[in-house]
Amino acid sequence: MSTPENLQYTKEHEWVRIEGDVAVVGITQFAADALGDVVYVDLPKAGKAITAGAIVGEAESTKSVGELFAPVTGEVVEANQAVIDSPELVNSDPYGAGWLFSVKVESLGELISADAYAALIAE
Amino acid sequence: MLVSDNLKLSPLDSIHRELGASFTDFAGWDMPVRYTSDLAEHHAVRTSAGIFDLSHMAEIYLTGPGAGAALDYALAGTLSTIPIGRAKYSLLLNDLGCILDDLVVYRLGDEEFLVVANAGNRFVAAEALLERARGFDCVVRDESDAVALIAVQGPNALDIVSGIAGLSVDGLAELGYYRCLPATFDGIDVVVARTGYTGEDGFELYIHRDHAVALWRAATVAGEKHDLLACGLACRDTLRLEAGMPLYGHELSTALKPAQVNAGRVVDMTKENFVGRQGVEAGVFSGAAVLVGLQSEGKRAGRADYDVTSNGRTIGTVTSGALSPTLGYPIAFALVEPDFAEIGTVVDIDVRGTAIPATVVSLPFYNRKAR
Numbered sequence: 001m002s003t004p005e006n007l008q009y010t011k012e013h014e015w016v017r018i019e020g021d022v023a024v025v026g027i028t029q030f031a032a033d034a035l036g037d038v039v040y041v042d043l044p045k046a047g048k049a050i051t052a053g054a055i056v057g058e059a060e061s062t063k064s065v066g067e068l069f070a071p072v073t074g075e076v077v078e079a080n081q082a083v084i085d086s087p088e089l090v091n092s093d094p095y096g097a098g099w100l101f102s103v104k105v106e107s108l109g110e111l112i113s114a115d116a117y118a119a120l121i122a123e
Numbered sequence: 124m125l126v127s128d129n130l131k132l133s134p135l136d137s138i139h140r141e142l143g144a145s146f147t148d149f150a151g152w153d154m155p156v157r158y159t160s161d162l163a164e165h166h167a168v169r170t171s172a173g174i175f176d177l178s179h180m181a182e183i184y185l186t187g188p189g190a191g192a193a194l195d196y197a198l199a200g201t202l203s204t205i206p207i208g209r210a211k212y213s214l215l216l217n218d219l220g221c222i223l224d225d226l227v228v229y230r231l232g233d234e235e236f237l238v239v240a241n242a243g244n245r246f247v248a249a250e251a252l253l254e255r256a257r258g259f260d261c262v263v264r265d266e267s268d269a270v271a272l273i274a275v276q277g278p279n280a281l282d283i284v285s286g287i288a289g290l291s292v293d294g295l296a297e298l299g300y301y302r303c304l305p306a307t308f309d310g311i312d313v314v315v316a317r318t319g320y321t322g323e324d325g326f327e328l329y330i331h332r333d334h335a336v337a338l339w340r341a342a343t344v345a346g347e348k349h350d351l352l353a354c355g356l357a358c359r360d361t362l363r364l365e366a367g368m369p370l371y372g373h374e375l376s377t378a379l380k381p382a383q384v385n386a387g388r389v390v391d392m393t394k395e396n397f398v399g400r401q402g403v404e405a406g407v408f409s410g411a412a413v414l415v416g417l418q419s420e421g422k423r424a425g426r427a428d429y430d431v432t433s434n435g436r437t438i439g440t441v442t443s444g445a446l447s448p449t450l451g452y453p454i455a456f457a458l459v460e461p462d463f464a465e466i467g468t469v470v471d472i473d474v475r476g477t478a479i480p481a482t483v484v485s486l487p488f489y490n491r492k493a494r
Contacts, residue, residue, distance in 0.1 A: 033145065036160040036357055039446045040422040058475070062161045062445050063357050065475070071140065091160070 001121070003027055009117035010086055012069045013068040015095065016111060023072045023108075027059060027090060030121045038090040042102050043046040043068070043079035050076060052109025057100070059090060071111060074103040134271045134332035135179040135339055138269045149356055150243035152179040157355035164358040167450040169491075171350035172277030174342055175359060181245035182270040182329065183238040185251055186191050187261030190236050191433065194228065196397050197255035199381065199390040205230050210301040210318055214381055214389050215248055220402020222375045222384070224248050227318060229303050234261075237314065237329070238389070239272075241371045255398055271335035275342060276325030276362075279349040283317070284326045286345035287338070290328065300324075308338050310356075322366025322489055361445050367416060367487025373427055373442040374414055374456050380407050383458070384414040385486070411423055412439060412458035416488055417472065417481040422446055424453035425472035425481065431457045432471045432478065438463050441472060447488060 007015040013031035017024040032038065040060040050056050050070040057068040079101045082088050089098040112120070130153035133139070139146070144155035155176060157164060168172045185193060191203030199214040207230050215223040224244040229237040240248035249265040256263050275284050285295050291313055292306035303316035311334045319325040330338055343351065360370070369375050375383055381390050390403055417425065424444045425431075431439035439459030447454045447466060455472065463470055466485055471478035 036157060037160050039162075042423075060423065060446070062165070062361050062448060063156075088162075 001033075002095075003028070003114045003118045003121075005114045007054050007095065007097070007114060008111040009114065010069065010071045010109065010111060011120065012071075013121075014069065016071045018105070021105055022077055022102050023074070023105050024102045025071055026094055026100050027068070027119075029094050031066060032091050032094045032098070035059060035066050038087040039106045041083055041087050041090065041100065043084065044070075044076045046078055048076045050074065050103065052107065059087070063105050068100065069108050071102070071109065072103050072105050073109065074106040077102040077104050097121070130395075131179070133176050134335040135176045135178060135273075138178065138336060138339055142219075144353075144355060147255065147356065149179060150241070152242060154179055155353075155355040156357045158353045161355070161361070162448050164352055164354040165361050167350065167352035168277045168323055168354060168362055169449055170278065171284055171352070172275060172279040172346060173321075173352050173354035173358070174339070174346065175274040175276065175354050176339070177272040177274050177327070178270075178332070178335065179242035180272050181240040181242060181248060181265070181267040182272070183240060183249050184266055185236045185238065185252065185256065185261050186263045186264070187234055187259075189256075189260035190234055193252075193256040193259035193261050194236060194238070194258040195394055196259070197252055198226070198228070199397065199399065199403075201391045201394055202228050202230070202236065207232055208302050208304060210303055210316055212389060214386060215251055216381070216399025216402065217377060218398060218402060220380050220399040220405065220441075221377045222371075222379055222381065222386075223251060223377060225369065225371055225375055229314065229316060231303070231305070231314065234416075244371060251398075271330055271332045273328045273330070273335065273339055273342065274319055274325060275328070275346070275351070276319045276321040276354075277323050279351065280323070280325040283342065283346045283349050283351055284309055284328075287341045288344065290338075308334060308341070313338070320366075320368055321362040321492055322368070322487065323362075360443070361448055364443050364445055364456070365447050365449055365487065365489035367489075369414070369456070370443060375437055380411075382407055383411055410460060413461050413464045414442070415457055415459055415464050415483045416486045417444075417455045417457050417470070418484045418488065419453045419455075419472065419479050419481040421453065421479065423474050423477070423479055425455040425474060425479070427456070429475075430473040431463075432461055432473055433463060433480075438470065444472075449489050451480075453481075459483075
């Protein structure tokens with residue numbers, strides 16, 4: 001299973017890509033596979049202040065529901081409208097077009113490296 | 124990923140690993156939850172065909188001159204009078220008239236019946252049948268470990284099963300729903316039944332586990348030109364939900380009597396004596412929950428154990444729910460107070476803190492004949 005090296009991860013199976021002072025957030029391939037076909041996403045809206053570790057949304061599949069945790073503290077810049085309209089992007093391209101939301105970062109939460117995440121999901 | 128060594132493996136396990144399935148612990152069995160995509164597998168069964176491994180199901184045989192009478196005593200329905208080659212849905216009740224399991228019973232011969240029980244209730248069903256058959260002239264055998272079950276379901280199922288190389292069966296096309304036929308596959312006995320749990324036309328093939336892999340492969344070859352897709356238990360759940368079929372542990376349990384779950388018709392009160400009769404006769408207490416179908420708008424589905432509310436008061440519980448892949452809107456089974464069971468009643472489902480309106484609708488949610 002692919003775990004891109006250029007990303008950071010959380011133990012809640014999210015990925016974070018830091019671009020300047022903005023963090024782009026999605027869920028990992030492992031999480032998407034475990035959920036099954038995602039049919040609905042509830043994402044935090046632009047302007048919302050979020051706190052690392054708090055539940056900020058959910059991704060729902062035919063079988064189950066996964067909660068989305070904020071991996072960083074800051075203000076939401078954008079929720080990915082393409083994923084709201086076509087939730088299957090989370091399964092087909094979790095690290096690309098299936099990104100979920102972006103955040104102007106005040107502080108990072110507890111993030112782990114690609115290697116550490118790969119080890120976590122291999123357990 | 125590690126495979127826990129205390130899970131039972133299907134006789135078809137090697138095929139599932141070859142196909143790259145994801146697995147789930149289902150009643151102690153390591154079974155495929157999906158091969159590729161829940162939705163693709165669901166749609167395949169509705170539009171072409173899917174092949175399922177159901178070898179976790181329990182197969183219990185009753186043979187002997189008293190087998191029919193034993194089943195009439197042991198189960199809620201009358202089985203002794205069904206003709207050879209027929210199947211019948213039935214319930215196993217306890218002394219209180221509550222539901223221990225739901226089953227399909229096939230009459231294979233004058234003195235031979237096959238009872239198929241849920242995997243999670245294998246020992247409950249086998250022990251109850253053994254106990255209840257005492258004093259009747261018959262033998263009860265739990266053959267669950269020896270028997271594999273492969274289902275081919277969907278509009279193309281007949282074309283596929285009739286094209287399985289090595290499967291010798293007469294009268295397949297004429298075989299009616301809930302009927303079964305003896306057949307052979309490369310000389311090995313197979314029971315071919317026109318039954319299923321998907322709401323589509325389809326077949327279930329019972330065969331000794333040693334020959335299951337060969338039969339699966341032959342069915343897969345026969346399915347190549349009919350868009351046959353390997354299907355996991357995830358889509359089986361959404362298929363049966365759309366078809367309005369209950370799942371033990373969700374819609375059925377030892378806390379419920381048949382009348383509460385639209386299964387009163389399964390109980391034959393004209394029989395003089397059967398286990399659970401007095402409990403059924405005693406009826407249900409006033410206000411006992413009843414099973415309904417709920418339909419809502421949008422995309423957010425109620426899930427098992429979510430509250431059903433009316434004006435903020437909890438009046439029931441969702442037992443199963445999903446965004447219906449075929450219908451495109453959320454559907455659910457729920458147990459609700461009888462005052463809220465009438466078709467058209469509007470209630471709310473508490474979806475993780477948000478009240479989502481839902482309407483009581485008639486079952487099934489999906490009917491292939493009405494399509």
